[in-house]
Amino acid sequence: MTPHEPEEPSRPTGTLGPQPPAGPEKAVTPGGRRPLDRSLILREAVRFIDAHGRERLTMRRLGAELGVEAMALYRYVPGRDQLLDGVVETVMDELYGLTMESEQPGTWQEFLQQMARGVRAIAIEHPKIFPLVASRPPAAPWLRPPLRSLRWVEAFLQGLRHYGFSGPGSVEVYRAFSTFLLGHLLLESSTYAAEPELDVTRDVEFVETNDLAAYPLLMELSPQLSLDTFDGEFEGSLEELINRMAVGPR
Incomplete structure (x- = not known):
C-alpha cells in the first residue's frame, strides 16, 4: 500500500470459510480466450464490484477483464440492468x-x-x-x-x-x-x-x-x-x- 492509499477497515476473517478454487475462468480456449458463459460473466462482475465498486462497472470494462469485446457479453446478458440483477442473483x-x-x-x-x-x-x-x-x-x-x-x-x-x-x-x-x-x-x-x-x-x-x-x-x-x-x-x-x-x- 502506498502512503497515498486510504486504509480500508479490517473485516472479520474466516466469515465465509475457505473459498472454492477458481473455476472455468482459469480455462482457456486453444485461441487463448477464456470460454464465456453467463455464470462466468456474473462471477467476474461480482469480483469487479468487490474490487472497484458498482459505479465503475460497465460492459466495456467487464469485457476487458474477461479478455473480450463488450459486445460478446450481450449474448448472455442483455444490458447493465440485467447484469446487476444477475450479480444480486449470484450473491x-x-x-x-x-x-x-x-x-x-x-x-x-x-x-x-x-x-x-x-x-x-x-x-x-x-x-x-x-x-x-x-x-x-x-x-x-x-x-x-x-x-x-x-x-x-x-x-x-x-x-x-x-x-x-x-x-x-x-x-x-x-x-x-x-x-x-x-x-x-x-x-x-x-x-x-x-x-x-x-x-x-x-x-x-x-x-x-x-x-x-x-x-x-x-x-x-x-x-x-x-x-x-x-x-x-x-x-x-x-x-x-x-x-x-x-x-x-x-
Missing part, C-alpha cells in the same frame, strides 16, 4: 448455499442465529454489493429488503414452519428479522465499502467538517466513537430480537 445463491444447504439446527432460536450470521457474512464479504442486494426490485416488490430473494425467503419461511410457526407468525418473525438485518448490516457494510477519502477543502458539501475544533464533545469522545464494535452490537441485538420472540411458535 443470493451464495447466501442460500451458506445458510440453507447445511443441517437444520435443533431449535428455532439456533435457526435464526444461523440465518442472521449467514446474511452478515455475505454483507461483510461483499460490502459494495450488499446495498444492491437490498435495493434491486424483486419479482415480489412487497417483500421487505434485504432478503427479497424469493428462493431464500421461501426456504426461510419453510424453516419457520418446520419449527411450528404459523403463517402469520412466520410473517411477523420475517418482518422483525429483516428490519433488524437491514438497519445493522447496511450500516456495517458501508464501513467496509468506503471509497477513497474526499478532500473536504474541495467539496462544498463537507465544508462544515473542516474545523473539527468547532465540535469539542465529538472530539472528546472520538476514541469511543471510532471503536469497531459491530461484532458485539450484532450479537447483542440479535439476542434481544430472539428474546422478544421468546414465546416461540405462534
Whole structure:
C-alpha cells in the first residue's frame, strides 16, 4: 500500500470459510480466450464490484477483464440492468448455499442465529454489493429488503414452519428479522465499502467538517466513537430480537 492509499477497515476473517478454487475462468480456449458463459460473466462482475465498486462497472470494462469485446457479453446478458440483477442473483445463491444447504439446527432460536450470521457474512464479504442486494426490485416488490430473494425467503419461511410457526407468525418473525438485518448490516457494510477519502477543502458539501475544533464533545469522545464494535452490537441485538420472540411458535 502506498502512503497515498486510504486504509480500508479490517473485516472479520474466516466469515465465509475457505473459498472454492477458481473455476472455468482459469480455462482457456486453444485461441487463448477464456470460454464465456453467463455464470462466468456474473462471477467476474461480482469480483469487479468487490474490487472497484458498482459505479465503475460497465460492459466495456467487464469485457476487458474477461479478455473480450463488450459486445460478446450481450449474448448472455442483455444490458447493465440485467447484469446487476444477475450479480444480486449470484450473491443470493451464495447466501442460500451458506445458510440453507447445511443441517437444520435443533431449535428455532439456533435457526435464526444461523440465518442472521449467514446474511452478515455475505454483507461483510461483499460490502459494495450488499446495498444492491437490498435495493434491486424483486419479482415480489412487497417483500421487505434485504432478503427479497424469493428462493431464500421461501426456504426461510419453510424453516419457520418446520419449527411450528404459523403463517402469520412466520410473517411477523420475517418482518422483525429483516428490519433488524437491514438497519445493522447496511450500516456495517458501508464501513467496509468506503471509497477513497474526499478532500473536504474541495467539496462544498463537507465544508462544515473542516474545523473539527468547532465540535469539542465529538472530539472528546472520538476514541469511543471510532471503536469497531459491530461484532458485539450484532450479537447483542440479535439476542434481544430472539428474546422478544421468546414465546416461540405462534
